Amino acid sequence: MAGLPALELAAAMTWAFQFLFSMLRIGAFLIASPLFGARFIPLPVRIVAAAALTLPALSLYDPPGPDAFRSLALVPAALTEIAIGAIAGLLLTVVFGAATLAGDRIANTAGLGFASQVDPANGLTMPVVSQMFSLFLLAVFVSQDGHLTAIRLVLESYAVLPPGQPADLARGAAHGLEAVGLMFVAGAQLMMPAVTVLLLVNMVVGVVTRSAPQLNIFSVGFPMTILAGVALLWWGAPTMGVALSALAEAALMRLSDGLQGLADG
DSSP states (O other): OTTSOOOOHHHHHHHHHHHHHHHHHHHHHHHHSTTTTOTTSOHHHHHHHHHHHHHHHHTTSOOOOGGGGGSGGGHHHHHHHHHHHHHHHHHHHHHHHHHHHHHHHHHHHHTOTTOEEEOTTTSOEEEHHHHHHHHHHHHHHHHTTHHHHHHHHHHHHHHHSOTTSOOOHHHHHHHHHHHHHHHHHHHHHHHHHHHHHHHHHHHHHHHHHHHOTTSOIIIIIHHHHHHHHHHHHHHTHHHHHHHHHHHHHHHHHHHHHHHHHHHHO
């Protein structure tokens, strides 16, 4: 038994700590990102994905030595790794919120706000139109291999900003605020054409009901508004696909700029 090749316990523990330390960033990203962090994805799947993606990350930088794990000096570095991954995932999540915001405004303007159900992605009650927009954006994002690009950017950050080095979290927070601004701007751009047409429809319904009071607004106005909203969603689907494709590219650009801003510190 003494002649059998084996791994010493100390070396095995060191390798395990290095692996877990390296998994903090990619694990936090998978939890906070819009697609990988959805509630309908089981937790064991996310753990296995984080462990599998950590293997190539170990070859991109030199992990801390065994002496670093014997003190509490590595605790701030571990918290920084979690913050980097969470910031990267939240940058995508915030920008993706533009589709949900646009769908919510269109649904309420068209009178479809009452048609709501629990969103399986986040567990909240949302209008069906918002969920359609969110799923449409996710489908466009995946069809363009955006999820692979996002993972590649996070893995490349291990070489640009190796774990254990200080990161400029203030600049990362600034990029997060810029992403919030982009969410509102993109949401307004997505919903403005449909909301403008629906506003004109409501104005026409108001003029008609004012001219002919016998035409009840509840029996004439609401069906017209709902019909116009459904027609706009159907006719505008191709254009909406192009707009959501541009939004997905903008989200990846924000992710790249955010990770680069964290490394510049």
